[in-house]
Amino acid sequence: MNRYLLSVLSISVAAGFGLAVSVPMVSNHAMAQGWQPKKPVELVIMAGKGGGADRLARFIQGIIEKHKFASKPFVPINKGGGSGAEALRYLKDRAGDPHIIMATLNSYYTTPLRNPGLGVDVSKFTPIARMAEDTFQLWVHSDTNIKTVDDYVKAVKSAGAVNWKMGGTGKGQEDSLVTRMLEKKFGIKVTYVPYKGGGTVAKELIGKHINSTVNNPSEQAGFWEAGKSRPLASFTPKGKLSGRFGKIPTFEELGYGSDMVYYMQRSIIAPAGIDREVQAFYVGVFDKVYKSAEWQGYIKKKGLIPGWLTGQALTDYFIAEREAHRGLLKAAGEIK
């Protein structure tokens, strides 16, 4: 037994040494008064490890750690089951708990709409902050002759629904709703092939296993830069994107109306029934994250739209978006 302990201990000591090399653990950073977390904060992620939502949440966690915006660490926990249903239920059951927050995406509305049995009303959660809105573009492979939306519509029509494969994330999720918008607007039909994540979708386009995608900018940026893919139009209002992504025409600019707009919200929320001071603490932390050079740089580089929202305004936004999604899901035949 002693020897077993010895071997475990020696490994632990070695591991501890490793940590010591890499982390000078300084946490004597005294914070301002008000509520402070008494233990590590759970940062629930509504998606699995490695996806876009996960990467973003870990990026935010990184910013908090780097600048010591909080006296206790934020620990990401993935609850991706059932398109976020698991995460929503988890948060509902933790009402009043001050040591848990969640990073959301659009399944925040669509999952409760599709599963009324969950008994989750998202307007009941405590709003913390909307950090940005992610955008969508229509992408094709750069080897094709398709250079404009017109070319695209012609190509889809001449190929026919059977031969035109649109890749995207799971059915009823963002990509499929955007695809539905596209089909309705241009009177086209495509074969929709669902994949597990946006990154895989991007790769499938480059490997020519599918004909087009509606990826987020961050998913296609690398391939675009390498000249492998081509954006045709952006599902944003004009003038909202800057830099490289600002040069992509929007559907509105191309004269297809102002309704061809869709966003993925990136927000932080807390369970229902937490104290005002607790809410204020989290709003303060994320305000600092939002204003950090890292976050502002990320938004610009990855084609997100900045848009800080908090308090009642954020709840109102959630309610408005939920109703919009109710309409979209009905139009797509996903709910009655």
Add this chain to the structure above:
Amino acid sequence: MEVFALLVDGFVITFEPLNLALVIAGVVVGLFIGAMPGLGSVNGVAILLPMTFLVPPTSAIIFLAAIYYGAMYGGAISSIMLGIPGASTAVATTFDGRPLALKGLADKALVAAATASFVGGTISIVLFTLFALPLAGVALAFGPPETFALMMLAFATFIGLAGDDIPKTLFSIFIGLVFSAVGLDIISGEPRLIFGDITGFYHGINFLVLAIGIYGIGEMLWTIETSQGDVMMSKATVTFQRVFDNLRELRASAKTMIMGSFLGYFVGILPAAGATPGSLMAYGVAKTMAKDPDSFGKGNVDGVVAPEAANNAASTGSMLPMLTLGIPGSPTTAVLLGGMVIWGLEPGPLVFVDHPNFVWGLIASLYVANLFALFINIGFVPVFIWVLKLPFTILAPIIFVLCVIGGYVPTQDMHDVWLMLIFGVAGYLMRKLDYPMAPAVLAIVLGPLAEPALRQSLIGSHGDVMIFFERPISGTIMAVAIILFALPLIKFLNNLRKR
């Protein structure tokens, strides 16, 4: 050649004092994380990711990659010593590693695992160094039909195990497939098989829960029954002389090692596959190739060598799509990819051009990490052996606690701990009835990869199964798979007729 000039630059970076210290620290941390059941490299890398802000990106990736690597070595340790897979990638190592330990040959298994890991790691890094960019094209060529064909090949290697009871093998595979179907169906977006509305089933059944249950708890129950009060598990003694003898004897396994390395590497570079399927497939192939397939599962060194060579090779392989395509080849590289974004690097086709120091520093560090991991592992073998000399009355509670931790950590849900215990009892009963377990584990790993690939292919072809045979790559793989399926079936039917 240009590649060598770049590699030399990479070594210069790796041998900077900070980076070298990080490689060593990373390997040690990784060994520990890998050896702890449930705490695989994914968790280790995710936990330590924020700490990498304190060093430059190249040092950060070197540290995290060393952890990833160390964990691949470490996973084998608890698989062999305690019969609990330390990480998902080490499940296949349990199949033969544990029986070897029970026979008093744990030192042999540990040395074989470390050596095979080293060979697999080194072969794959050489391949990575020489052919990184052309191989990225292979990853791109793999669409849903190719992925499905590959999965069929994997199943075929497991059915094609001459001598096994085919109906029982099939039963085991189907049980695994049913379990793998629990959770969200990504194609329809609906939750399936959640038994009314049990939230714990929303995330599906994590296959580690099944593997730890069957191999940890089930194995423990089995040992309690068979040892019948004989509390000493093993009479293993170890000297450095024996370690060297073991090393010499391993020459007989060279072929298996090389097979495992290449297979693991190629499976690893396919996005989303990762090291676990690679190691399971290598095990299946090793058994099919062997002269005495019956000895597998009862303590054949080749059964340790093949998966260990493959999982290390695959872990290097899965870095390839991460770097060149920005697509993770495994859950761990998905987290590393997140890290690259945080460090301000754009993973993708241009990373080799824009950040040569980062890429070549990483590649060179993997050579060094491998060498360290080998030395540390072999050096520790005598220490590990002492654990086996503990009376089982002490070891059993430790195994039980580790199993519970291992069941909880991946999803942090008590539901999975109960499930793991149920699987443990069920696994014990299945074993009493002489059902093979490995196929069930294989099925729950490959099911979630095979099913979407099958359905995506059929959506694309509008239900025409010819899509699997028309395309050159998937057609070839499918043909091999069908032959492998058919051979034992014909043999089995022949035997039936003769009887």
